[in-house]
Amino acid sequence: MLSRVAESMYWLSRNIERAETLARMLDVNLNRTMDRYSASSGRAQKVWQSVLSIIGMTADLSAVSARETAQTAFEYCTFSTETRTSILSCIRIARQNALGVRAELSTEVWEAINGLYLFVEAQSPRSIAREGPSSFLRSVRNTTQAIGGVIDATVTHDDAWNFLQIGRFLERSTITSRIVQGHDPSDPSAAELQRLLEMCCASEPFAKVRHLSMEPTEVLDFVLLNAQFPRSVRFCVEEIDAALHRISETVRSTFSNEAERVLGRLLPVLEFVQIEEIVAEGSANFALRLSERLLALGAAVEASYFPRVPVA
Amino acid sequence: MESMQLLLERYGAAGYFDEYADADGKPRRHYAALARTLAATDWADFRHRVELVNSVLLQRGVTFTVYADARGTERIMPFDLIPRIIPSGEWEMISAGVAQRVRALNAFVHDVYHEQRILREHRVPYDLVYSSRFYCREMVELDVPRDVYIHVSGIDLIRGDDGKYYVLEDNLRTPSGISYVLENRDALKRSFPQLFESYQPRAVDDYPQRLRNALRLAAPAHVENPTIVLLTPGIYNSAYFEHAMLARRMGAELVEGQDLIVRDNVVYMKTTKGLARVDVIYRRIDDEFIDPLYFRPDSTLGAAGLMNAYRAGNVNLANAIGTGVADDKAIYPYVPEMIDFYFSEQPILANVPTYLCNDEVQRRHVLAHLDELVVKNTNQSGGYGMLMGPYATPAERARFAEAIESNPREFIAQPVIPLSCHPTIVGDEILPRHIDLRPYVLYSEEVEVPPAALTRVALQEGSLVVNSSQGGGTKDTWVMDN
Numbered sequence: 202m203l204s205r206v207a208e209s210m211y212w213l214s215r216n217i218e219r220a221e222t223l224a225r226m227l228d229v230n231l232n233r234t235m236d237r238y239s240a241s242s243g244r245a246q247k248v249w250q251s252v253l254s255i256i257g258m259t260a261d262l263s264a265v266s267a268r269e270t271a272q273t274a275f276e277y278c279t280f281s282t283e284t285r286t287s288i289l290s291c292i293r294i295a296r297q298n299a300l301g302v303r304a305e306l307s308t309e310v311w312e313a314i315n316g317l318y319l320f321v322e323a324q325s326p327r328s329i330a331r332e333g334p335s336s337f338l339r340s341v342r343n344t345t346q347a348i349g350g351v352i353d354a355t356v357t358h359d360d361a362w363n364f365l366q367i368g369r370f371l372e373r374s375t376i377t378s379r380i381v382q383g384h385d386p387s388d389p390s391a392a393e394l395q396r397l398l399e400m401c402c403a404s405e406p407f408a409k410v411r412h413l414s415m416e417p418t419e420v421l422d423f424v425l426l427n428a429q430f431p432r433s434v435r436f437c438v439e440e441i442d443a444a445l446h447r448i449s450e451t452v453r454s455t456f457s458n459e460a461e462r463v464l465g466r467l468l469p470v471l472e473f474v475q476i477e478e479i480v481a482e483g484s485a486n487f488a489l490r491l492s493e494r495l496l497a498l499g500a501a502v503e504a505s506y507f508p509r510v511p512v513a
Numbered sequence: 514m515e516s517m518q519l520l521l522e523r524y525g526a527a528g529y530f531d532e533y534a535d536a537d538g539k540p541r542r543h544y545a546a547l548a549r550t551l552a553a554t555d556w557a558d559f560r561h562r563v564e565l566v567n568s569v570l571l572q573r574g575v576t577f578t579v580y581a582d583a584r585g586t587e588r589i590m591p592f593d594l595i596p597r598i599i600p601s602g603e604w605e606m607i608s609a610g611v612a613q614r615v616r617a618l619n620a621f622v623h624d625v626y627h628e629q630r631i632l633r634e635h636r637v638p639y640d641l642v643y644s645s646r647f648y649c650r651e652m653v654e655l656d657v658p659r660d661v662y663i664h665v666s667g668i669d670l671i672r673g674d675d676g677k678y679y680v681l682e683d684n685l686r687t688p689s690g691i692s693y694v695l696e697n698r699d700a701l702k703r704s705f706p707q708l709f710e711s712y713q714p715r716a717v718d719d720y721p722q723r724l725r726n727a728l729r730l731a732a733p734a735h736v737e738n739p740t741i742v743l744l745t746p747g748i749y750n751s752a753y754f755e756h757a758m759l760a761r762r763m764g765a766e767l768v769e770g771q772d773l774i775v776r777d778n779v780v781y782m783k784t785t786k787g788l789a790r791v792d793v794i795y796r797r798i799d800d801e802f803i804d805p806l807y808f809r810p811d812s813t814l815g816a817a818g819l820m821n822a823y824r825a826g827n828v829n830l831a832n833a834i835g836t837g838v839a840d841d842k843a844i845y846p847y848v849p850e851m852i853d854f855y856f857s858e859q860p861i862l863a864n865v866p867t868y869l870c871n872d873e874v875q876r877r878h879v880l881a882h883l884d885e886l887v888v889k890n891t892n893q894s895g896g897y898g899m900l901m902g903p904y905a906t907p908a909e910r911a912r913f914a915e916a917i918e919s920n921p922r923e924f925i926a927q928p929v930i931p932l933s934c935h936p937t938i939v940g941d942e943i944l945p946r947h948i949d950l951r952p953y954v955l956y957s958e959e960v961e962v963p964p965a966a967l968t969r970v971a972l973q974e975g976s977l978v979v980n981s982s983q984g985g986g987t988k989d990t991w992v993m994d995n
Contacts, residue, residue: 203772207785300574300748303757304767308573315574360785448785506785 206305207364208507209298214352214368216295217314219256221345222376223278223288226252228338229399233392234271243267249274255376255383255400256286275334276326288341292321307355310348317344363444367502370444374437375495377401377424382488386480389417397424406430421484422476425491434491435471441498442468448506460501467494517559518552520943521936527945530676530933532597543600543993546711551595554707556941563594563938566704575696576754591986592697593937594705597948597968598712598991607678607952608962610862611668615954617851618683618839622662624855625838626652636854637847641871644922645844646892647686647837649800651807655824657833661956664731664831665724665795667691667967670862670950672933679865679930681949683848684894685840686832687797690967690987691720691953692755697989714991717965721762723955724795728763730957731829732792739792741765742782744773746798746814756797765795770802775818778825794819795831803834842891842925843869870917870924879926880917883910886926888917901977903929932977935988937970947971948988949979964992 230252234245249270250262256278265273281287285294296318303311320340329337349369356362380400385393394415398404401424411419427433442453442464449457456462479487525538533544540548551559570576570589599607624631625642632639642648667688669681698717702709725741732739745756747769760767772782773791781788796803802812804820822828838844846867849860868875868886879886883902890898900913917924934945952966968988969979979985 202785203766203768204783204785205769205772297748300753303574303754304743304760304765308761311574312572316572319572364785 202305202360202364204507206302206361208503209302210305210361210364211368211502211507213295213298213302213314214349214365215372216291216298217345217348218369218372219286219376220288220291220295221342222372223256223286223291224338224341224345225402226256226400227275227278228335228342229396231271231275231334231338233396246270251383253278255379257379258284258286260284279329279334279337280324280326289321292318302361305361307351309351309355313344313348313351317341317348320344360448363448364506366444367441370437370440371495371499371502373432374434374441375492375499377432377434377437378488378491378495381421381425382485382492384421384484384488386417386484391415394420401432403430403432418476418480421479425479425488426471426474426476438464438468438471445502458501458505460498460505463494463498463501467491467498516552517554517556517943520556521548521552524936524943524945527934529931529945529947530672530674531945532672532933532935532948534936543598547596547598547708550707550711559594562704566592566594566700569700569703570696573696574754575692590693591972592693592700593970593986593988594701595936595938595943596701596708596714596989596991597935597950598714598993599950599966601993601995603678604964604992606861607670607950607966608964610678610680610860611670611952611954612960612962613852613856613858613861614668614680614683614848615663615666615956615960617848617855618666618685619661619663619956620855621851622833622836622839623660626835627654631851631854634854636850637844641841641843641847641869641922642838645838645841647800647835647841649835649838651820651824652833652835656826658731658733658829659958661731662833662836663839663954664727664833664956666832666954666956667951668954670952671865671930672950674931676933678862678950680848680862681865681930682842682894683840683845684951685836686799688951688953689752689755689797690951690969691965692752692758693987694953694965694967694990695720695758697987701989712991713994715964715994717963720953720963720965721759723961723963724759725763725765727955727957727961728765728793728795728831731831733826733829736792740790741793741795742768742791744768744770744794744796744798744815746770746802750797752797759795770798770812770814770816773816773819775816775822778818778822778827780816780819780822780828791828793829793831800834800837803830842889843871843922845925865927865930868926870921870926876917876921879924880914882926883914885928887929888913888924888926891923891925899978901929929977932971932979935968935970937972937986937988939972939974944974946974947977947979950990966990966992 230248234248246262246267253260253274260277262270262273279288282290284290296314299306299311299314324337352365380397384397394417395404398407398420403424407423423430424433426435428435430436445461445464446453451457454465456465533540535541567589570592576589621631631637632642663685667684667690670678671681672678694717728741729739743756743760743765745753745767757767766782768782774781774783780791782791798814801808803815804817805812806817807820823830846864846869849864852858852860868879870876870879886902888900900909932947932949935948936943937946948968948970950966950968952962955961968990969985970988971977971979972986
């Protein structure tokens, strides 16, 4: 397939995934700051600042009054056009990329993305204030998740789909890793662990496998290393590895390009490391190294498959 | 609640030839069943369907980009739900007429770039050809596969007061609009199935396969399974939606200039598995952007070296370079000559009388009658660069008079042709609006005219300009079987 098309597929699904993450992170934290932390406590401000840093935003909330923290963070993450990491920006980027590969996408996928774009463009802070942010965030989350399903069900599982997979799982593993990075192990309260699980969309799946207890090590083990939970870093990295080897038509656990090499080193770590080692090292520190590897992986995918060649 | 019956009874032809109503205001025979179905429809229900269709079209992104609007706004082309019906006998005449025309125009292009018989015998003046902006000297003595230059064309027809069809314009470079034909039919079938109960119009949805077949036959002689690509200027082009749709339905790769690279006179596209050879390029970019080494050096839409690969016969372009010399508005008056010269046939479809400002006598006539004529710039299309004499202000006329004097080759003039009218939904009424017809013609081994034609409608009252860029809409066009 065309390199340009592969690149657009990758960014398209990364940005859809990112929009979904943003919607969920905002919803989870808005919800919790409504009753758990009184709005005027410094606690809410700290939470929002950490949310912004997880999604890679540099905005400084310390200048904002405590009462307005949530609203400011919300508006910034939703409609800001200054950053590429707001819901609006992500959906615009996704749609822009979809437009460029319209001939390769199924009609259903295109219509779903275009519909989401038209919906989000039609919103304003005022319209959201009327209905409450939750209904807006829910729509974004439902639609972005539905797009993932429509992609799987209507796009041929060829290279185009493989690049969509890589974008989706690279984004997902990155965000899970950064959530763990932003988690403070010195606060082992059930509420804080619950927030972590919810931000990873892992609360109910975790409760299913560990219905009696909520030990910090088990929570971290679940979101980092679980082999079956589709948002754990290990699961995502497995998916990326499979997609890369389907594209290169080579055997897994060998490598034919830089992306596969970076991944080939990372995957066994996630498969064989024990959670106790991670806790001993410090989960934030481990997650930081993990995030760096994932960043290198993204760069290697770009260099291997859509190199920036100067136009002759 | 108002019924559509009342609206239809109130419908009065506007003093022009009306496609739907006869001289007594009654529906013509081929519209009678449609009139009955519409009359039985509740107006509120109908309005609801109109909104439904428009929201579907927007969601699907059946849009075009308006250049005059700096933000590059995407708009849907207004779609009128009342279909235009063409009886089979009329269509046979139309398709034979446009096929004859395209064969003659193709022969003309070949002749111009080879023996120039028609010029040497003074049937078409040399200077008009050589002064054409679209004449391309790189094409001289170049042979193209099967001698086909005009693989895809769209011929604009109008119907005058006398009920006869006339050719208004030939579009031989990169005509667009076929996607509206396909989408309109689809939208109408979904939103208003009752309309199809008494009619079975000929299907249009096999156009992409027909096009693919024509492109396959356009491949260089030695290639058995050609790789076909559609070259688009990209997502900001006003017809991008159409490019994506045709590529998808043909199963062809949709490429931009940046995806192509030329090595040793062979065109390749850059893929995740390396370079892949390209054999046929259905290009939807103009000649001047094809290759920065030959034409506009600032163009990034084409590929450097493409023209050399084309001249070496390693890749074929559809349409060929330089076909614009035949749809130059100043060449248009000579098409009947071409038909006579190459085939000794009578033209099946007549031209609109045309004055060439290049000719001194005709120019004087044009300047003296600017308030009666339509003046067109030979270098522009899409309804841009036009003067509608009777409706223009004296200042506009003066501006055109000056432009004609200083650059006569660039202007032609025609009498105002009263385009036929068709019932059209306007607000809460059904009113007569002017329409035209663009059949598309494919040329591979033979000329074929798929029953997929575009009807454009001028939505403004009294307006005779149907171009989408000028506020035109479209209708579904039903070509009937016997």
